[in-house]
Amino acid sequence: MDRRPPLPALSANLLWGRAVVLATVGLGTGTVSHLAGGGRLPGPAAMMLLLAAGVPLATLFLRRRVGRTALVLLVATGQTLTHGLLAALAGHRGDATATGPVVLPRRRCRRAAGDGAAACTTSTRPPSRRRPVPAPATAAGGRTSCST
Known part of the structure; x- marks a missing residue:
């Protein structure tokens, strides 16, 4: 039986602040791993859209307090999703390209x-x-x- 006192609910500012940090770290590490793997980056608008989509998604997982293990898993998941989305949006150097217009x-x-x-x-x-x-x-x- 857990005898710890209940944790207070997170304030909205703290929740969104944590979500911005998590989404930024996930996007940043995913971008670095994508570039290290020979990837290309889409335009700045697409990168901002990825960040803007990541912040509300991160709030879903951060409504409760999370431990270190869960936080590391969230960052690793964000990094993997970012790398996959960047590969789909911009590809990698050496990818086959179309030979011309249809x-x-x-x-x-x-x-x-x-x-x-x-x-x-x-x-x-x-x-x-x-x-x-x-x-x-x-x-x-x-x-x-x-x-x-």
């Missing part, structure tokens, strides 16, 4: 000189690299119009 095929048409028929190409490359494909003749005089 290019969707499109149909290009131009009028051939002389007979007035349209020549269409379907390509993801610039039209100068592909030969034009003659458009099929239609019942309306052999002329076609291409749509994109």
